Amino acid sequence: MFSIEHEFDATVITLVDEGPAPLQEDVVINGFAECVTLEQFDPRTDQVVTITLSPWQLRELAAALDLPEGVYRLKKVADSTQDPE
Numbered sequence: 001m002f003s004i005e006h007e008f009d010a011t012v013i014t015l016v017d018e019g020p021a022p023l024q025e026d027v028v029i030n031g032f033a034e035c036v037t038l039e040q041f042d043p044r045t046d047q048v049v050t051i052t053l054s055p056w057q058l059r060e061l062a063a064a065l066d067l068p069e070g071v072y073r074l075k076k077v078a079d080s081t082q083d084p085e
Contacts, residue, residue, distance in 0.1 A: 009033075 001016040011031040017024040025041040036058050038051045053061065060074055 001018055003014045003016075005012045005014075009032060013029040013031070015027040015029070017026070025043065028039045030037045030039070035055070036053045038053070039048050041047075042049050060072075063072070063074055
């Protein structure tokens, strides 16, 4: 299950783990113009862990999800779409 909320300065996506136990904590993704943050509560440390990705890193992550094992570099093309090299 997930939710999407549009706030003043970000789009917030919350991913809820509904798989088999043991379940993981919710993941909150905040999409800002300049970066994307992923937050998840870590019960071992009793703290929220945050990872910050640049827009370029996010594009590379999205591309990597659909590619086989290997080393890749995305290239910019004239119409602003991204293709793996």
